[in-house]
Amino acid sequence: MTKPLTGRVALVAGATRGAGRQIAVQLGAAGATVYATGRSSRAGRSEMDRPETIEETAELVTAAGGTGIAVRVDHLVPDEVRALVDRIDAEQGRLDVLVNDIWGADPLISWEKPVWEQSLDDGFRVLRLAVDTHIITSHFAFPLLIRRPGGLVVEIGDGTRAYNDTTYRLSVFYDLAKASVNRLAFSWGHELAAHGGTAVALTPGWIRSEAMLEHYGVTEENWRDGAARDPHFLISETPAFVGRAVVALAADADRARWNQGSVSAGELAGVYGFTDVDGSRPDAFRYLAEVVDAGRPADVTGYR
Numbered sequence: 001m002t003k004p005l006t007g008r009v010a011l012v013a014g015a016t017r018g019a020g021r022q023i024a025v026q027l028g029a030a031g032a033t034v035y036a037t038g039r040s041s042r043a044g045r046s047e048m049d050r051p052e053t054i055e056e057t058a059e060l061v062t063a064a065g066g067t068g069i070a071v072r073v074d075h076l077v078p079d080e081v082r083a084l085v086d087r088i089d090a091e092q093g094r095l096d097v098l099v100n101d102i103w104g105a106d107p108l109i110s111w112e113k114p115v116w117e118q119s120l121d122d123g124f125r126v127l128r129l130a131v132d133t134h135i136i137t138s139h140f141a142f143p144l145l146i147r148r149p150g151g152l153v154v155e156i157g158d159g160t161r162a163y164n165d166t167t168y169r170l171s172v173f174y175d176l177a178k179a180s181v182n183r184l185a186f187s188w189g190h191e192l193a194a195h196g197g198t199a200v201a202l203t204p205g206w207i208r209s210e211a212m213l214e215h216y217g218v219t220e221e222n223w224r225d226g227a228a229r230d231p232h233f234l235i236s237e238t239p240a241f242v243g244r245a246v247v248a249l250a251a252d253a254d255r256a257r258w259n260q261g262s263v264s265a266g267e268l269a270g271v272y273g274f275t276d277v278d279g280s281r282p283d284a285f286r287y288l289a290e291v292v293d294a295g296r297p298a299d300v301t302g303y304r
Contacts, residue, residue, distance in 0.1 A: 003031030004251040009092045013137045014102035016040045017052035018209035019239050026243030028066025037073040048104050075102050075133035085140045095144040097250050101156040102133040115172045123173040130177035149196025153188050157181035157203050161262035163285050182262045189260030198255045201262040204242035205284020231298035235287045241265050241276040248272035280304045
């Protein structure tokens, strides 16, 4: 099997579960050395209070064919992020891919409530976890990323810029967080272009994370049963799909064509030809706009 990222070094910030975990795993499957960071480790859980750990992610990266290295980091603490980047520099002398996937704010979100019914402390904590972490990590990682031309930074969010600019996203703090991530990629692309770097905002579709499967009372083996609760669930995708999108970007010598762009995993699958693990190519955000938001009956024909 060809491993196009052999010799490359990646940092997946926020790799404990969901998209981050599978981005790390897919980078490993492509041959990369991957530093998997987050707050949930075997030594203790984050405020997400879920069982997945960064150590498990690193082991999955290695099992997939790469080299996984778990580092417990709170990306809101500058000294911890500085130490992380210093370690990558000392051990590898390079950084080729930075994925900012830090989130960890689900327990703080007041879904579907107006701002006057929300806790300001929780709301501002959401913004710190979702936005400040990405800025702090980029501040310290970019000098190593630009040491060699061709560095790639991927901002993982929820919704493309085009979709989020026209759609209210569930809560003012969630809405602002996800719009900000798209804008960060635009800003990073402006700053990195002169150094041969590329920044892209990338969103998965309706992702079947560990928490989402639990929410629908299904497993990955019988996930289609979730359609009994919401028939639109049939457009959902595994976290591996967005992981393969990151690999496609990282392996593309012409990745700079995406600089400052905002795309979905489904859009990139149409360009690069990768598939989800079941061989399909779900185009979830086109489906959300054309079917769900348009009030049409659930029908994924032509969308996966």
